Amino acid sequence: MGKVFKKAPLVEVAFEIRFPPELSIENKRAELYKQLKKEFPNIFVPIVDPTESIALKPYEFKSSDLNKIISFSINKFSYHTKDYSGGFGKFEEECLKYMSLFMKHFNVDTLNRIGLRYINNIPIVRKEGVIPINEYL
DSSP: OOOOOTTOOEEEEEEEEEOSOOTHHHHHHHHHHHHHTTTOOEEEOOOOOTTSOGGGSOEEEEOTTSOEEEEEOSSEEEEEESOOTTHHHHHHHHHHHHHHHHHHHTTOOOOSEEEEEEEEOOOOOOBTTBOOGGGTO
């Protein structure tokens, strides 16, 4: 396990994969959810406006404490956590578990894009009306 910084400004970590659209995801979403339901009991259905495609908007499945999220649509899958106390090792283990389950369930074998995002909350305080950016970079 890598080093864990106790006072890191990290508020969320997300891993996302994108792949060619797979229409079976819409038909078999409930089958996968049966395997996730115990850990992710909260379902958030996407809200779209008339100019958006519902198939491209991901459903979100959240843990009871709302700290972990699995999100997927016909062309992407992501895993998010707000609890990074175990560092990257724990995140990687959980992420790979859910991503592998998803890819196997829907026979996803080609990826177009992979992304890892760290979201930080750095409270920047203005000094005399100016942001002292050099103190943060």
